Amino acid sequence: MLSARAAGILLYIMVLSLLSGISGMASDNNPVIYDYSPYFLVYKDGSVKRLKAGEQTPAGLDPLTNVDSKDIRSSADVSARIYLPPININSNSTKLSLILYFRGGGFCIFSSASPIVHRHLNGLAAVSSSIILSVDYHRAPEHHIPVQYDDCWAALEWVASHRSDAEPWLLDHADYDRVYLAGDSAGGNIVHNLAMRVGSQGLISSYSLKLAGTILLDPYFWGKNLTASEKAADPVLRKKLDQLWGMICPESTAGNDDLRVNPLAAGAPSLADLGCTRMLLCTSEKDAMRDRALMYYEALTKGSEWRGTTAELYEAAGEDHEFYLNHPDSNNTAKLRARIAAFLT
Template sequence: MASDNNPVIYDYSPYFLVYKDGSVKRLKAEEQTPAGLDPLTNVDSKDIRISADVSAHIYLPPININSNSTKLSLILYFRGGGFCIFSSASPIVHRHLNGLTAVSSSIILSVDYRRAPEHHIPVQYDDCWAALEWVASHRSDAGLISSYSLKLAGTILLDPYFWGKNLTASEKTADPVLRKKLDQLWGMICPESTAGNDDPRVNPLAAGAPSLADLGCTRMLLCTSEKDAMRDRALMYYEALTKGSEWRGTAELYEAAGEDHEFYLNHPDSNSTAKLRARIAAFLT
C-alpha cells in the first residue's frame, strides 16, 4: 500500500501499480478462458506444463496430425503485453490464436512466461528458452508436436516492442500518456540495465548492440501497424537488417494500413486481422 515512505513509482492503471519498495499491486482479476475445443474454428487446445515455472497452451488445427502425409509448421508464440500483462488464457489472446491456428493450419505453442514487474528481465527470456528446449525434446511426440525433425524456419515479429532514448517521429506524435508509459517500461521491467532505453535488448540498433548478421534464422516476416507509436523503429530495424547488415537471410515487411498496436487482439473479426493471418499463413508455406 502506498505511503509517504513507499510511494507509487510506476502507475500502469488499470493493470497494476509498482511501489518504491518493489512490491506490485495488480488492480483487477484477469478473465481466463480454459483450454478446449473452440466451436468457431474447430481448433483444440490443451494445457501443457513445461517446467515448474513455465506453462503453455498448445493449439491443434482441425486436421489429423497423426497422418504420415501431414507435415505441419509449429509456431512458438511469445505474446506481447510488455512482458507485464495477458496470458495464454486471456480471452483476446486465446481467440486470436484459435483463429491463427485455423487459418495457418499450424500447431501453436503459446508460452506463459513469468511476468514483469514481479519478475525482471531476463527471467522471461529464460522461460521462453526453456519452452524452445521443451519443443526440441518432444519433436518425436506426434501426439503433441509432430513426427518431423525440428528446424527453425523463420521468425515473425508482430508489432515488435522496440524503444530508445532518442524519440522517433511516430513516438513524438503518440498520445503523451502512452508515450510516458512506454518510455518508463524498460526501466521498470529491467531495472538492472545500465543502458536504460538504449539497452540492445529493447533497442537492437543502439551503439554496441550485437551484429544483426548473427540472427539465428534465415527468414523473417516483420509486421507493423501504421498508427503504432513504435512503427518507426520497426521500419528502422527492417532497413538495418536488409540494407545495412551482413545477414544472409531474407526479410519481408507487412504493414497494416490504418491500424494501431496489436489491433489483431482487439479486433479479431476485422478485415485487417484476416489479412494479417493470411499473410502469416503465406509466410509459413
C-alpha cells in the first residue's frame, strides 16, 4: 500500500498530467506546431490554446449610423447578427438589398460580435442601405474545413427557404431578388466557394431565391508557387499564410493547391461555373494576396466563358489587407463603401 506521502505525490502528478492535456501544455512529446500568437497555439496532438478572449460588442442601435442590429440563430449550430439600416419612409420601396456577409480572420479569429467586424458592418449597412446578415461560422483550427463552408451554405439555405416565415426584419424589408454574398479575406474565399456550389448544384433556384451578385474583399487565395506580391510580403507574415491552409484543412492532400484555396490550380473547375451574374472584386495595392485576386479577375473575364453580365475590379491605392477594418473612418474606407453601394444599385 502507498504511503500517504507517496499517494499525495502520485495524485499531484496525475492532476498535472490532466491539466496538461486539457490546456494543451507544451512538452517534448506535444510541442507547438503552429504559433499564431497573439491569438492561439496549435499543438502536435491537435489541441488548441486560445491566448486571449476576443472582445465582444453587443448588438443594438448604433448611435453613429442609426443602424440597428440583433443576434439570431439560422440553425441550432449557427448564429448570425443581422443589421437593419434606417428605413426611408419616403422611398418608392422599403425593400432593401440583402447581403449575406462572411467575416475574415483566416477562418480562425474574430466573430460576428468582434468590435472591428461590428463597426465595419454598421458602416457598410448605413452607406449601402442594405440589410446585412453576418454569419457566425465555426472557427478553425478547432473545426476544420469544410465546416465553415457548410455553416455558411446552411445559412444561405435558411434565408432562401424561409421566404414566408423568415425573421421579421427579413420578411418585412428584404428584397429576395437582390441577395448578395459578400466577405473579406477568408470570407471572400467563402463567397467564391459558395458561388461555385450554387452554380454546380443549383439548389438556390429551387427556393426561388435570386443570387444577384457577389462581393469579394481582399479574398484569401493562395498556392504552392508564390506570386510576386506574396514574395514581397513580410517573411513572418508569409510563413504564417503559407502554412495556414495546412493547419485549417489538414485532411487536404493538395496542400496550398487545394481547389478551395487556389481556384486557379491545375484541374480546378472553370470559373464559368460561378452561380452569379454580377461580381465586384476589391483588392488593396499592398496586400500580399493582391496578385491572386488580379489573376482570378483575369481568369474570370478573359479566360472563362462565364455567363455573367458584370465583373468589376476596384483597387484601394496605397492600402494593405483589410484596411477598412483597421481604419474604419479613413477616406479610402469611405470610398470602398461607396463603391460597394454603387454596385448594389
